[in-house]
Amino acid sequence: MNPVDTQAETTPLDVERIRQDFPILRRKVRGKPLVYLDNAATSQKPQSVIDAISHHYSHTNANVHRGVHCLAEEATEAYEEVRRKVCRFIHADDPTSIVFTRNTTESINLVAHAWGRKFLAEDDEVVLTVMEHHSNLVPWQLLAKDTGCKLRFIDIDDDGHLRTDRLDEYITDKTKLVCMGHVSNALGTINSVRTIACAARAVGALVLVDGAQSAPHGPVNVETLDCDFYAYSPHKALGPMGIGVLWARRDLLEEMDPFLGGGEMIRNVTLERSTWAGVPHKFEAGTPSVADAVGLGAATDYLMDIGMENIRAHEKYIISYAMERLAELPFIRFFGPRDPVDRCGLVSFIDTDIHPHDLGTIVDQHGVAIRAGHHCAKPLMHRLGVVATARASFYIYNDRNDVDALIDSLLAARKVFGL
């Protein structure tokens, strides 16, 4: 995700028009208009995505890759067309290097099983960062337990940037794989994947990027990132829940073992043994989530119509305002980078007198949906010296008045606590 040279004072998006496409934004919550600021958890869905899923079940539903009838052909074509779309979306060059999973978590587990268990041994090291979401930590802990490989962690500085100045301490000749979030879900930091990939290349290690918080929010190019694996969850990018994406270099997919066994992923099966289908079907055992794939296709169209550069510029426009407004409140302390160039459209903060759960409950009474908790990043919370934070995360249908609603509700929380 490269910084875009756009004045943070304007947005290229027509937010009012975009909002019309999202039926859920018309509903009220606790008698107030919904101010949805939990986009890092999941985004809302435009009508076109909802319609695409409905249309699929109404007109095209059949199982894929196995029928000779008309619907089976159409469903298969629809499913495979989405693979090509996703390939264009992340600027990969080969649609067969896209594997559909259930979510980012499953994508990462797939790599840990199918690549990690085959190629890692005792004394090999996997380098992670202290800011990882549990989904890019626990699979590697399980792998370490099974294979004896060691995990090492890149620390952060006080501004929530990775300590890239000390990479030679973490990434050594023993390093076989570096796994990192592109954008931190808890800090909002946009990490310099290229810098770390460069250090990984120098020792012959592979790089896995957790793109759950980057793919929805700006242009992603897996080639210029110089990574080997890239995973993301379309449900955070306007798509349906139930489908995930893993991109990997094709030669790696070829040499990896299967993840799950079953239908769809075989070439030939006897009672004694089986051989595997080609890439990517080798990794897609069982009936896939075809309707969700179709919904992902519609979501990808929607995002590409707006333009990912424009989305990134819009989020800079909102987050710079949110940071400015939060900085006016002396009782708010926020975490992560101060410069919107290094930060995506989310901010984690605490009120120094009110616990995040209390904040979450109170702002919800004002129709404002934020996340309060450890954000599935408990080691990071420990590193920051807190048990939880509140997090507001923005998307294409949010505008600066949503920031104002958040600030008003934070002030209301102070009143409830008699502060």
Added chain:
Amino acid sequence: MAGLDELYREVILDHYRTPHGAKAVDDPNVEVEGHNPLCGDELVMHLDIADGRIRGLHIDPRGCSISVASASMLAQQLEGASLEDALALKKTFQSVMKGAEWPEGFDPGDLEALEGVKKFPVRIKCALLAWMTLEQALAEYDYDLVGEVEADRDIEIVTKKS
């Protein structure tokens, strides 16, 4: 906002600001830590038990106002209580949080103020953290008194010393 007023009653905020049980106990028999994995809240409980009674009790809660206030009320009501009474209060409070009424003629003291939590189902686990931790602590001290503690998916208890 009616719901909020019921949730954040003044007596709860008072307990939150100056919780009971803050003072350390010199030589605890039991040290237990309760965690709420869903939200990250933590609570350390030290009990000094002698002659079947809670002689001293120290609680260090790191959590929201509801979990801190509930822990504070626990400390307020159970210092000096018999283990049987402590366990009975835990059971009564838990059943009230899950929808029951206070028993006829029962004086819940400040705990009555936590009734507003029932209207916020996701916060009930906050009110229960201290009490689940207490149950585990008592079970560590006297298994026969408490019996098998029912596992709760929302709360994880770690015993440090018993």
